[in-house]
Amino acid sequence: MSEVCVRVAARVRPLLPREVLRNHRVCVRAVPGSAQVMLGSDRLFCFDHAFGPAASQDEVYESCVQPLVESLLDGYNATVFCYGQTGSGKTHTLGGGSPDEEGGIIERVARDVFLSLGKRGDDGAEATVQVSYMELYMEELRDLLELHTGPKELRIREDERGNTGKKQSLTVAKQVT
Template sequence: MADVCVRVALRVRPLLPKEVLHNHQVCVRVVPGSAQVMLGLDRLFSFDHAFGPTDNQDEVYESCVQPLVGSLVRGCNATVFCYGQTGSGKTYTLGGGNRGTLVAGGIIDCVADDLFSLLGEKRKSGDVVEATVRVSYMELYTEVLRDLLDLHAIHKELHIREDERGNTGNSVCTLD
């Protein structure tokens, strides 16, 4: 992922059955053969990747996340940040999908499979492998931060720390 720190991908989900039932119309479309989406009839927005309703979990993972796994094995950090309104498909993309695809579940399952596979390959090749794997799965909803991997924590309060000038741009967020 040469010299690019942040990449932005957009995934447009299909209409839900209840939306079809209520005659809702598609208002966001991926422009075929591009990484652009069209809002309404004439507003174009460009992204690093754009996936439409017919694109599957495999395509999203292979294009956006799989390259990060190799970087992880080389010692880099990686973050996959999903943003969108309730019902927009974040949990579907991260945690599960159509079981009929190559991808058994969501992005999380694929990262775990690929990461441990790559670490195993390095070990088999005779490389000395010492690895610490830390994973966070956080949800921020109505200013409440939840660790979705900690079954015992109901919620934790998020505190934004400002620097001495009152700037929050590079501030530290701490959990109490």
């Protein structure tokens, strides 16, 4: 993986059926063939990746997350951070849609990590997998995998210089409507 520690991707979701019924209009769109998103008719924003409404879960995963999984298996920390307003598509990107649709990032990461560990397990090495699924909402951090964790029980720990870890790879996927 390259030395760039933070990569930012934007994924523009299509209008929801209720938005179409209410005559909402698309105001943000991915510029085809580029890593840019256009707001209105003339404001361009550049990202490392930009995905339009027709982008598949596979396309997003292979471009943004699969390289992190490979790095993770080489011993580096990896984080996928999804940001966006309520209803912007974060849950769809992370978890996938209905059961008959493609799986999201979480399902694909789990599959790839355990398949890779299974292949590497032939050398007798032991692996420990630790997973966090955190939600930051209204400045409250919650672990979504721990049922008994209240919103204020978790803290982000930093060293004296403000660092939260050693070498980190981070993909930020901002969902926009």
